Amino acid sequence: MLEQTTQSRGVRLRPGDRVAVLSPSFAAPGFAPMVHDQAMRRIETELGLIPVEFPTTRMLGASPEARAADVNTAFADTTIRAIFASIGGDDEITVIPYLDEAVAIANPKPFFGYSDNTNLLNWLWQLGLPAYYGGSTQVHLGPGPRIDAAHLVGLRAALFDGGEIEITEPGESEDFGPDWLTPAALVEFGQREATESWTWAGPERIAEGRTWGGCFEVVDQLAVAGRMPTLESLHGCVLILESSEEAPPAVLIKRWIRALGERGVLGVVEAVVVARPPVSSHDAVPNAESRRRLRQEQRDVIIAEVSRYNPDAVVCIGPPFGHTRPQWIVPYGGTVRLDSASRRLTAAY
DSSP, rough: OOOHHHHHHHOOOOOOOOEEEEEEOHHHHHHOOHHHHHHHHHHEEEEEEEEEETTTTTTOOOOOHHHHHHHHHHHOOTTTEEEEOOOOOOOOOGGGGOHHHHHHSOOOEEEEEEEEGHHHHHHHHHOOOOOOOOIIIIIIISSSSSHHHHEEEEEEEIIOOEEEOOOOOOOBBBSSSSSSSSSSGGGGOOOEOOOOOOEESSSSSSEEEEEEEEEHHHHHHHHHHHHHOHHHTTOOOEEEEEEETTTOOOHHHHHHHHHHHHTTHHHHEEEEEEOOOOOOOOOOOOOOHHHHHHHHHHHHHHHHHHHHHOOOOEEEEOOSSSSSBBBOOEESSSSEEEEEETEEEEEOO
16 A cells, blocks of 8 residues: 555545646647647546636736746635646746745645646645646647546546546557647647657666656756755655657666765665656657667667666666656655555555
8 A cells, every 4th residue: 555645645636626737838839729628628528627817828028927826816715626737838947936835835735737747746845735747738638639648547536536446558659749830730749659668777676665756857957946856755765757859869768867866865765766758749750760879779778877876776768757748747755655666656535
């Protein structure tokens, strides 16, 4: 039985509850409103919840202060039972100084986000508040003919059902979908390809702990800005990492994870889980062999660096919780278990 921490238990919602849809980073709903509107409808029809927009949800170019004000208001509003970030971006680090710790602590509610929302997730983690990595309304709820089954299972567990769920491989993956400004975005998935088996490394044992981590590129910013958790608080955790749609090459991944080793993070964690990385984009689609090679190069440098700094850590590379789709939602600060002997990854929601 996985340990049910405060973060993993979270707050259970009921049909008819109100949930905030915010843009603490990029206001994608203002850029591509058709996809956003479909996401809002699906929150109602698929989840039975009432989505609520705030002043900057669609406001392109909103100031960090204004975006932070929406986050603070959503936490303060007792009728709002959960908060969804519409998408990531690249400047949420400027929003964090304006967030109100006292308000969030007094009104805990699950927050869903990934990518640049690593900033907000890390802030909540250090306050001991519930959160989940994933759940972007603009990327995972709005586009395509339907919400992916794996995403919906994790989302419902996080919102309503709780319990332990095995994170499984959907068997297919896309790096990007149709252009949001085209009608195809509402009814088609992107080009999907068959996935490889996950790679496991390290000793064959069970590793279990609270999750912390996020997008490689944002974790790097957290370190530079002096906002990383202490090594003491990360002791025994499971480090979850993933790379963005910018598809950083293996040489950058190596530098980032090596820096985590030098900081001492790799040495204190129980396990490291790295998501399947995107290696193509609207601007560049390498051929199938090149895509396979790029993923393999990232995998190889991660295993080499983790084994160098912590040979006792269990490593799993490939689960889809990052920038590829389908995307599993995983607890952020909740408990996950890796059983490397049976090749199983389980999360407590």
